[in-house]
Amino acid sequence: MVITLKGVVYFIKIIMEKNNKKILVVEDDPMISSMYKTKFEADGFEVFVADNGVVGLELAKKEKPDIIMLDVILPQLDGFSVLDQVKKDEITKDIPVIMLTNLGTEEDKAKGQAMGALDYLVKASLTPGQVSEKIKKALKL
Numbered sequence: 001m002v003i004t005l006k007g008v009v010y011f012i013k014i015i016m017e018k019n020n021k022k023i024l025v026v027e028d029d030p031m032i033s034s035m036y037k038t039k040f041e042a043d044g045f046e047v048f049v050a051d052n053g054v055v056g057l058e059l060a061k062k063e064k065p066d067i068i069m070l071d072v073i074l075p076q077l078d079g080f081s082v083l084d085q086v087k088k089d090e091i092t093k094d095i096p097v098i099m100l101t102n103l104g105t106e107e108d109k110a111k112g113q114a115m116g117a118l119d120y121l122v123k124a125s126l127t128p129g130q131v132s133e134k135i136k137k138a139l140k141l
Contacts, residue, residue, distance in 0.1 A: 021044075022045065022064075022067075023048070023135065024047075024068045024069070026049075026055075027074075036069065039132055048063050052074050053076050057077070061089065067138060071099075072103050079101065083097055096118040099112040099119070102122060102123050119134065
């Protein structure tokens with residue numbers, strides 16, 4: 001097998017190609033947010049991270065991400081309050097929001113979906129790769 005420079009360049013372009021989609025991860029645990037940021041960037045997304053609900057709202061308005069991954073238990077402003085404000089704001093109301101949390105009760109899931117969340121995922125039951133696949137599906141990638 002002969003490997004040419006042209007072939008290597010083509011392969012690198014494919015690997016490095018970005019999908020130009022932005023994800024906002026609102027998560028207060030730095031280890032978890034770092035893990036998701038690494039995976040999403042490896043999948044070609046531009047990633048913004050907020051460690052509390054107030055910063056999450058600010059970034060949602062400023063960056064206008066294509067999708068928001070939102071934890072429920074957050075400092076300053078909890079995830080349900082963030083979701084409520086995102087869906088009421090003209091700038092952000094059409095951004096899909098996926099709740100990504102460890103609060104897995106049916107009541108919490110129903111509440112999130114009733115408030116406009118696209119999906120409600122339990123962190124402990126999914127790998128970052130599985131979450132990334134759900135994002136790609138939601139964004140029709």
